Amino acid sequence: MATDEAVTLLLKTAGIPDVSDRSTREAAAQVIQTLGCLALAITQAGAVIRQGRCEIAEYCTLYSRRRKELLSEKAIQGGEDYRYTVYTTWEVSRQMIEEMSSEAGRDALELLQVFSFFHYEGIPEEIFYRAWCGLQMEERQSDWLLSHQLNMLLRQLIQEWDISPLRAAVSVLQSFSLVHRDQNHLISIHPLVHAWARDRLIASDEDLIWTQATSTIALSVPWTFQTADYRFRRYLVPQVDACQSFRKDGIFFLLQGIREDCLWMASSFALVYSDMGRLQEALQLRERVVEAYRRTLGDEHPNTISSIYHLALSYRPIGRYQEALQLLERSVEANKRTLGDEHRHTLLSIQSLALIYAEVGRPQEAIRLLERLVEANKRTLGDEHPDTLASRHDPAFTYTDSHVGGYQEALLLLKRVVEAEKKTLGDEHPDTLHSMYMLAFTYSNRDIGRYQEALPLFERVVEGRKKTRGDEHPDTLKAIRVLAVTYCHSDLRRYREALPLFERVVEARKKTLGDEHPDTLESIYALVFTYSEAGRRPEALQLLEQVIEAEKRTLGDEDSATVSSIALLTSLKEETFEQLPETDQRLQLPEPEISVGRSKNQKGASHSHLTRLWKKLVQQHRTKERRREDIE
Numbered sequence: 001m002a003t004d005e006a007v008t009l010l011l012k013t014a015g016i017p018d019v020s021d022r023s024t025r026e027a028a029a030q031v032i033q034t035l036g037c038l039a040l041a042i043t044q045a046g047a048v049i050r051q052g053r054c055e056i057a058e059y060c061t062l063y064s065r066r067r068k069e070l071l072s073e074k075a076i077q078g079g080e081d082y083r084y085t086v087y088t089t090w091e092v093s094r095q096m097i098e099e100m101s102s103e104a105g106r107d108a109l110e111l112l113q114v115f116s117f118f119h120y121e122g123i124p125e126e127i128f129y130r131a132w133c134g135l136q137m138e139e140r141q142s143d144w145l146l147s148h149q150l151n152m153l154l155r156q157l158i159q160e161w162d163i164s165p166l167r168a169a170v171s172v173l174q175s176f177s178l179v180h181r182d183q184n185h186l187i188s189i190h191p192l193v194h195a196w197a198r199d200r201l202i203a204s205d206e207d208l209i210w211t212q213a214t215s216t217i218a219l220s221v222p223w224t225f226q227t228a229d230y231r232f233r234r235y236l237v238p239q240v241d242a243c244q245s246f247r248k249d250g251i252f253f254l255l256q257g258i259r260e261d262c263l264w265m266a267s268s269f270a271l272v273y274s275d276m277g278r279l280q281e282a283l284q285l286r287e288r289v290v291e292a293y294r295r296t297l298g299d300e301h302p303n304t305i306s307s308i309y310h311l312a313l314s315y316r317p318i319g320r321y322q323e324a325l326q327l328l329e330r331s332v333e334a335n336k337r338t339l340g341d342e343h344r345h346t347l348l349s350i351q352s353l354a355l356i357y358a359e360v361g362r363p364q365e366a367i368r369l370l371e372r373l374v375e376a377n378k379r380t381l382g383d384e385h386p387d388t389l390a391s392r393h394d395p396a397f398t399y400t401d402s403h404v405g406g407y408q409e410a411l412l413l414l415k416r417v418v419e420a421e422k423k424t425l426g427d428e429h430p431d432t433l434h435s436m437y438m439l440a441f442t443y444s445n446r447d448i449g450r451y452q453e454a455l456p457l458f459e460r461v462v463e464g465r466k467k468t469r470g471d472e473h474p475d476t477l478k479a480i481r482v483l484a485v486t487y488c489h490s491d492l493r494r495y496r497e498a499l500p501l502f503e504r505v506v507e508a509r510k511k512t513l514g515d516e517h518p519d520t521l522e523s524i525y526a527l528v529f530t531y532s533e534a535g536r537r538p539e540a541l542q543l544l545e546q547v548i549e550a551e552k553r554t555l556g557d558e559d560s561a562t563v564s565s566i567a568l569l570t571s572l573k574e575e576t577f578e579q580l581p582e583t584d585q586r587l588q589l590p591e592p593e594i595s596v597g598r599s600k601n602q603k604g605a606s607h608s609h610l611t612r613l614w615k616k617l618v619q620q621h622r623t624k625e626r627r628r629e630d631i632e
Helices: 003-013 022-035 039-050 056-065 086-098 103-115 126-135 164-175 191-199 203-220 227-246 250-254 259-275 279-297 302-318 321-339 344-359 363-381 386-402 407-424 430-444 451-468 474-489 495-513 518-533 537-554 560-576 605-631
Strands: 186-188
Touching: 003 022, 003 039, 022 039, 022 056, 022 191, 039 056, 039 086, 086 103, 086 191, 103 164, 103 191, 103 203, 126 203, 126 227, 203 227, 203 250, 203 259, 227 250, 227 259, 227 451, 250 259, 259 279, 259 302, 279 302, 302 321, 302 344, 321 344, 344 363, 363 386, 407 430, 430 451, 430 474, 451 474, 474 495, 474 518, 495 518, 518 537, 518 560, 537 560
Parallel strands: none
Antiparallel strands: none
């Protein structure tokens, strides 16, 4: 049933005389959004409203408070009683499945219960295969975990995976219209069926089934990093959210009883969040995991060291470099002592430490570590191993950033790495896309200026990251932003194509990082300049005025960042009323690594003044952020 038809059905059933009134239909649409376009449920809601229990606008609030009661009352339409209530209808279906007395029927009922703690849309069949794979790992076969698994998985524990029992169980549920499976093998369950399946459970069963659902999802999280693994973890985000939201403390509800299993499950959820750019949620989970491991196992235990390493990885993308640096230095030393200099975990922690050194302005130390890392990876893994290839593009980044070795050397190395990673990892693997990004960035550097070669590479990176990481992942946003920068720098000066990209980045960064984060400010200033160059000066001025007001509230009128923003606004206002000369000069937007270069044509002093102000302003905000970290 279409939404418009569902709204009309609700209004007629509720006895509303004018079903065309706009405001009434809008209120009814909110009810339809809550119930879904399920005729029986809509009729049930209409009956409640008709009986004077509530107004249409009040139904959603009443429903959330008294869901079981409302959906257990008889619906009346045209004076004729419905034989069954909404819940009773599904109870009849459940009873019929139970009476099948078959393995497929028992599996179907077990699945239905577990689905009630998953998100109701887009449940991948693959979860169960991946969970079965997780159970094959010896360290995952604790007595507690085995006692909280689906019978369908336990029956196959010592044999090859067979998807037939899962498909048979889902087919049973489909035959009673309790679930739907699409051509991509994604299972969905109507929100009201989902609610009924959970509401019918008694409290003790709720704990058991939630634990089954949570452990199944955690077992399914792969700790491998092929392209398919990234995509699967992306599917898991709403499922992890659903399990986390059921308990106030999320996964840590289990911490008191089964500490070890709870901590690896929390780490798995953190990986899912981190992969998809949900950095704060990943950070919160990892901080608690580290704290628990330190308290129970000590600082030198491998689990503690591993959790410290992953916590450092969470600090880095949100700009908490000093904390990441301290943890990584500790992780490297601990891994060397306990595992040896060339153990894989030691080498991974060295690689991450080198990147932090580069980001905090210690390039020589970064280069020294990365060169040693490349040689160690070659000796222990071979030239074509993914970890060797990944370590090879990091020196290229450091050479470019510190002007050591020159851009031509970086280009040659990056081209080789991109081609090798395409062969071994595939075109859309995050490591391949990162190398491609660095190659495009090097092409687009102002000292090379090969923007036309950079553009198609950046465009492929953006599309690849959207598929594997999602539209709002920090890596995707970074690629979108740099693509916009390149549009502006290219000979075509494609400001109008750059504008929607900058606008998208600004909105996403405001939502995920906040209005005052340096990365948000950096994107806002780029958008201000692009509005200006695209001939949309009023919007540029309005946006900058909003930033200034926010800075006055949070930093004060006399703060250096506020003063610089005001100076920038003054310069833009002056240019608003002057005709800029038609020259080859172009807007010097920020380069990918926060540098503003000289224009090829040095005419136009006011333009150069604006870029200096922009650079000064961003630097002040970054310095302020680092001071804040030091205080914390």
